[in-house]
Amino acid sequence: MRALKGFGFAAPFFAGFVLTFVLPLGYALWESLFTTRNSGLGIGGQTTEFAGLDNFTRGLGDEAFWVAVLRVLLFACVQVPVMLLCSVVMALLLDSVARRTAHRFRLAFLVPYMIPGVVAALLWLYLYSPRLGPLRDAAASLGMEINFFSSGMLWISIGNLLTWSQIGFNMLIVFGALQAVPREIFDAARVDGASELRIARSIKIPFVRGALVLTGMLSIIGTLQIFNEPVLFRQVAPETVTKDYTPILMIYNQAFDSTDYHYAAALSVLLAGVAGIASFLFYKLTNRRPA
DSSP states (O other), rough: HHHHHHHHHHHHHHHHIIIIIIHHHHHHHHTEHHHEOOOOTTTSEEEEETTTTTTHHHTTTHHHHHHHHHHHHHHHHHHHHHHHHHHHHHHHHHHHHHHHHHHHHHHHHHHHHHSOOHHHHHHHHHHHOOOHHHHHHHHHHTTOOTTTTTTTHHHHHHHHHHHHHHHHHHHHHHHHHHHHHHHHHHHHHHHTOHHHHHHHIIIHHTTTHHHHHHHHHHHHHHHHHHHHHHHHHHHHHHHHHHHTTHHHHHHHHHHSOOOOOOHHHHHHHHHHHHHHHHHHHHHHSSSSOOO
């Protein structure tokens, strides 16, 4: 009876997991096994035929897709550590103030995450704008000429946007992990003469290691699926943000511009595999226990 009650509490999660993950993935796998062919030299109608693994073979040999995947992975290798470092610093600072004050700052830090992604991207597009935005004028006043939409600055611009929008959520997870650490450990360390910096480095950060691994995995998966920002940046820098600039952008164009839904489904499955492998490797590398 107790097990049945426990399953009742878990049933909504499993139902949502099946409806939002298992079924869409199964449908994508099914669609990827077919292809659409035109008859009569393109004049006749279209027929859907079973293609087996042809779409996956095509995807594995698609250089543009793998270049996009590599581009996003290299971006994640820089943006994710910077974002996690900022989140940890903010969580440590928040943990050092009084609890009543911490609640106020916590809400303020979380505001950027509460703003929808498209709205945040539009906001930063305005700030980056060479005509209306204040950032370029501020740089010019310092004697620097910066084009935030150039090929050399584009990933920095997107990385700044993502860090600004995600830092509050990850800070909240790390801060929650810090709250679970017994306060007596800190008091004992202070009695032994440890400074606040030493306590943060030797006690607090090791205690939140699990939270950092979790947020790192979620950030890697989210970065591989980056879509809103490249789509909007493409409107102002189409020569830099091409239609295959990121994997999701390429999949979107294959599905809705080229109307090749079956190949787009195959690329989606391949991208899911890449995200799973990247997350697994990250977990293995960061969750190793010291000898």
